[in-house]
Amino acid sequence: MRIILLGPPGAGKGTQGERLVIKYNIPHISTGDIFRAAIKEGTELGLRAKEYMDQGKLVPDEVVVGIVQDRLTHPDTKNGYLLDGFPRTLAQAEALDASLQAMDTPLTGVVNVDVVEDELIDRLTGRRVCRGCATTYHVKFNPPTVRSVCDKCGGELYQRTDDTVETVKQRLEVYRQQTAPLIAYYGAKDILYTVDGSREIEEVFAEITSILDRQH
Ligand code: AP5
Ligand code: MG
Ligand code: ZN
Numbered sequence: 001m002r003i004i005l006l007g008p009p010g011a012g013k014g015t016q017g018e019r020l021v022i023k024y025n026i027p028h029i030s031t032g033d034i035f036r037a038a039i040k041e042g043t044e045l046g047l048r049a050k051e052y053m054d055q056g057k058l059v060p061d062e063v064v065v066g067i068v069q070d071r072l073t074h075p076d077t078k079n080g081y082l083l084d085g086f087p088r089t090l091a092q093a094e095a096l097d098a099s100l101q102a103m104d105t106p107l108t109g110v111v112n113v114d115v116v117e118d119e120l121i122d123r124l125t126g127r128r129v130c131r132g133c134a135t136t137y138h139v140k141f142n143p144p145t146v147r148s149v150c151d152k153c154g155g156e157l158y159q160r161t162d163d164t165v166e167t168v169k170q171r172l173e174v175y176r177q178q179t180a181p182l183i184a185y186y187g188a189k190d191i192l193y194t195v196d197g198s199r200e201i202e203e204v205f206a207e208i209t210s211i212l213d214r215q216h
Contacts, residue, residue: 001026001080002105004087006182008111010120011125011197012160012204014136016113019205024212027076030084031064033134034071036160043052053162056170058088058178065095072099082107088179093186108215110186111208113197117172124168128157142201159161 002026005013012190014030021028035044035053038046044137047065052059068086071077087093100106115123126139126149132155137144148157193211197204 001082002108003080003212004107004110004186005085005113006081006110006179006186007197008115008117008120008165008167008179010123011113011115012123012201013084013113014134015201016111016137016205016208018059018084020208020212021082024082025078026082027074028082028084028121029068029071029077029086029164031059031086034067034085035059036134042209054167056162056167056174058174061089061091061095065092065113066098068092069099072103076109087182088175089183107191109212110182110187111211112183112192112194113204114194115197119198120172121165121168124163125165127160127163129160129181130155130195132156177199196200 003018003020003026005020007013014032017028017030028176030198033051039053040046045067048063048064049059058064064086068083072081077130101211123138123141126141128137128139128144129135130137130150131155132150132153135144135150135152137157142216143158149155150157164169165189183192185196195211197202
């Protein structure tokens with residue numbers, strides 16, 4: 001099962017990804033999570049990525065592509081993986097295609113999670129993330145049992161620095177210009193499945209899994 005989750009910021013890629021990787025027992029490869037981990041560790045990559053992320057801009061393609069290409073050589077990807085937040089430019093999609101072709105591992109499907117923009121702003125500004133395990137919550141739509149505490153690991157929840165209204169608007173603009181064209185790109189390859197991501201988390205999950213189960 002080799003899946004891409006495509007969709008604007010706040011569509012629910014991380015939320016659905018967390019659940020999908022448990023069901024299919026594959027690694028969750030989120031480029032955003034990789035950068036946030038690097039920032040936390042204070043590495044050179046983290047310092048470089050933070051500059052772009054805090055402005056709501058994309059990290060340069062050559063940086064991201066190298067990281068993902070390397071990640072896809074790890075043994076845990078042998079039975080598949082879920083890519084969340086990559087690719088998000090045409091150049092990244094083309095580089096990924098070239099790598100997958102060379103490895104003879106075609107994609108199972110690209111799931112496009114579709115949500116209208118007004119809803120995205122509410123979702124992002126109310127999001128909270130666990131410092132320990134990166135599980136995603138929402139103060140209204142998906143609250144933890146105990147306020148500010150992760151249900152899974154007891155870690156502290158925090159608000160991402162790019163989840164301010166201003167940065168969210170910039171991220172949505174970047175999505176429209178640079179990432180939305182991937183919908184047509186994968187549509188032309190006949191591996192695109194669009195789901196209505198505005199429904200309840202469990203309903204969206206049920207639709208995605210019913211699509212993926214048919215691809216086996
Ligand atoms: P990244 O971390 O990938 O952020 P993003 O794409 O902006 O997406 P989000 O993580 O914000 O949204 P999501 O779809 O995962 O939604 P979530 O499930 O959390 O990237 C961050 C930055 O890193 C980028 O801006 C860029 O700088 C850099 N970067 C990363 N990848 C890159 C790449 N490939 N190239 C270049 N730069 C890159 O849900 C959002 C909220 O909504 C949560 O609170 C959740 O609880 C709630 N929610 C989810 N589903 C529902 C539902 N069905 N109903 C109600 N609420 C819901
Ligand atoms: Mg995410
Ligand atoms: Zn946690």
